[in-house]
Amino acid sequence: MNQHNRGYCRHEPCLHRNASISTIPSVLLLSVMMLFVTTSTNAQLFSSANEEENRVQISLVPSSSSLYHNEGVVWIALHMDILDGWHVYWRNPGDAGLPTEIRWQEYPGLEPGEIHWPVPSRFDEDGITTYGYSDEVLLPVPVRFTEASSQSSDNTVLSVQANWLVCKDICIPESGSAELRLNSEGVFTDYDASASARVHHTLEHLPAAADGWDATGTIDGTSIRVVMTPPEDTNLPLDPSTLYFYAYDGSILEHTAPQQMRLDGRNMELILPTSRYMPSQTDRLEGILVAEPAREGSTAVQALEFDIPLSRN
Amino acid sequence: MKTTLLLFTLALVAHVTAAPALANRGVGIGEQAPAFTLTDAHGQTHSLSDYSGQYVVLEWLNHDCPFVVKHYNSGNMQQLQQSYTEKGVVWFSVISSAPGEQGYLEPDEAVAITAEKGAHPTAVLLDPEGTVGRAFDARVTPHMYIIDPEGNLAYMGAIDDIRSTNVDDVPRARNFVSEALDLLMAGNAVETTVTQPYGCTVKY
Numbered sequence: 001m002n003q004h005n006r007g008y009c010r011h012e013p014c015l016h017r018n019a020s021i022s023t024i025p026s027v028l029l030l031s032v033m034m035l036f037v038t039t040s041t042n043a044q045l046f047s048s049a050n051e052e053e054n055r056v057q058i059s060l061v062p063s064s065s066s067l068y069h070n071e072g073v074v075w076i077a078l079h080m081d082i083l084d085g086w087h088v089y090w091r092n093p094g095d096a097g098l099p100t101e102i103r104w105q106e107y108p109g110l111e112p113g114e115i116h117w118p119v120p121s122r123f124d125e126d127g128i129t130t131y132g133y134s135d136e137v138l139l140p141v142p143v144r145f146t147e148a149s150s151q152s153s154d155n156t157v158l159s160v161q162a163n164w165l166v167c168k169d170i171c172i173p174e175s176g177s178a179e180l181r182l183n184s185e186g187v188f189t190d191y192d193a194s195a196s197a198r199v200h201h202t203l204e205h206l207p208a209a210a211d212g213w214d215a216t217g218t219i220d221g222t223s224i225r226v227v228m229t230p231p232e233d234t235n236l237p238l239d240p241s242t243l244y245f246y247a248y249d250g251s252i253l254e255h256t257a258p259q260q261m262r263l264d265g266r267n268m269e270l271i272l273p274t275s276r277y278m279p280s281q282t283d284r285l286e287g288i289l290v291a292e293p294a295r296e297g298s299t300a301v302q303a304l305e306f307d308i309p310l311s312r313n
Numbered sequence: 314m315k316t317t318l319l320l321f322t323l324a325l326v327a328h329v330t331a332a333p334a335l336a337n338r339g340v341g342i343g344e345q346a347p348a349f350t351l352t353d354a355h356g357q358t359h360s361l362s363d364y365s366g367q368y369v370v371l372e373w374l375n376h377d378c379p380f381v382v383k384h385y386n387s388g389n390m391q392q393l394q395q396s397y398t399e400k401g402v403v404w405f406s407v408i409s410s411a412p413g414e415q416g417y418l419e420p421d422e423a424v425a426i427t428a429e430k431g432a433h434p435t436a437v438l439l440d441p442e443g444t445v446g447r448a449f450d451a452r453v454t455p456h457m458y459i460i461d462p463e464g465n466l467a468y469m470g471a472i473d474d475i476r477s478t479n480v481d482d483v484p485r486a487r488n489f490v491s492e493a494l495d496l497l498m499a500g501n502a503v504e505t506t507v508t509q510p511y512g513c514t515v516k517y
Contacts, residue, residue, distance in 0.1 A: 095452045095453065095514065096452065096453045096511070096512055096513055096514040097513075098476060098477065098478065098511075125514055126514065126515070126516075126517040127517075128452050128453075128514045128515070130514070165379070165478065167513070167514075169414070169415060169516065170377065170378075170415045170513070171378065171379055171380075171513045172379065173379050173478040250509050251508070251509035275509070276339060276341065276450070276469070276507065277469075277470055277507050277508060277509040277510070278507075279507075
């Protein structure tokens with residue numbers, strides 16, 4: 001081969017071409033290798049190679065014992081067990097942080113949806129506010145299945161890779177994988193009824209659509225004034241001091257600022273200070289209005305989801 | 314639905330509370346940037362007014378923050394610093410971490426890590442009391458600001474449009490700082506003057 005090449009490539013153009021062909025892949029390979037080195041250095045510095053050392057332990061919890069329990073959809077929640085003092089983030093993490101991300105391994109006939117985010121908590125740190133979860137959280141995802149997924153063999157595995165940022169006084173990006181095993185009937189082999197009940201509890205406490213409410217907002221100087229009219233059967237007056245509006249888009253509201261809520265006859269008025277980073281073309285405010293527990297130890301939290309059209313004054 | 318609404322209202326009691334008024338924080342685009350004087354890692358003092366007539370970039374820095382690590386491990390930050398300081402831009406990396414907090418560096422440590430990272434800022438400014446950080450309302454690392462030659466704020470916010478700690482996102486991101494500097498230095502108006510910053514909280 002060598003001899004043949006030498007003989008064939010005696011002429012300059014041939015040698016030149018030969019050189020280019022062999023150089024390009026080496027450069028590419030080198031770049032790929034360097035990228036790999038950079039990435040792995042990163043991983044060693046900022047996340048543990050061993051998932052067991054993570055500050056957050058994850059698992060998958062189905063809402064029912066089998067894929068075919070409900071019509072076409074089963075809820076599967078990512079359970080995050082968070083080390084004391086640390087927290088992970090909501091869809092809008094607030095002034096800092098990063099939302100948790102779930103990547104599903106492809107599986108024929110299964111279509112995972114988006115995370116349905118439970119009501120978050122607020123974390124205040126040196127005048128900087130973030131939104132997220134401490135202790136533990138279940139992040140439910142509706143998973144649709146079609147005929148194809150019913151042709152599963154024994155020991156089918158549904159698996160996810162999740163990435164999250166976990167913070168205390170410092171932040172660490174972590175990642176982990178979790179899986180669910182299914183038998184040929186689509187039954188989850190490690191099904192735990194009590195864990196599943198907790199998924200149902202989470203689902204029941206997800207923000208509900210604000211059906212029957214009328215809400216409009218006006219951008220006025222450095223705040224948005226929202227007027228909400230509840231449906232007829234709503235039992236007003238409310239205690240506005242227990243309310244907080246969490247915006248989905250982190251650039252619209254000033255997370256650190258106190259929000260003002262007051263009653264005006266049958267209407268409720270919210271004064272929501274805007275962020276310095278609000279885009280000038282902002283014309284909607286999507287988010288959840290949360291009645292936070294007033295009493296210590298109370299876990300009753302109710303939330304309604306709004307999509308509020310905004311006008312300018 | 315009805316149940317939810319009922320619970321929503323039952324959880325509430327009747328009375329009205331006024332929230333305290335919001336104090337204005339930081340400065341807006343086109344406004345005069347707060348004057349400051351800080352000492353750099355080499356012990357030299359810098360006042361913003363010393364650089365009147367030049368573009369000044371402020372980069373909030375904490376080398377242990379994974380968002381900052383993304384921009385230094387990829388070489389992105391060093392490359393921006395080098396390319397714009399060569400064009401006459403003054404680039405300050407500002408450390409507002411308090412002593413004992415993550416990212417705080419003694420002057421000699423700051424000199425060493427700057428060399429180790431191959432960084433090219435004009436200077437690394439030390440703000441252990443957080444005075445300058447708070448004056449600018451810097452909340453995250455890396456929080457980026459551009460001040461124009463007249464001393465007015467021309468850009469504030471994120472370094473780019475991909476909120477992540479992943480090095481792979483750097484080449485595919487839209488870099489707001491270089492975009493704004495290029496427009497400004499060519500005599501054009503900046504299209505995106507404000508973006509929501511992303512990163513770790515500044516450890517005041």
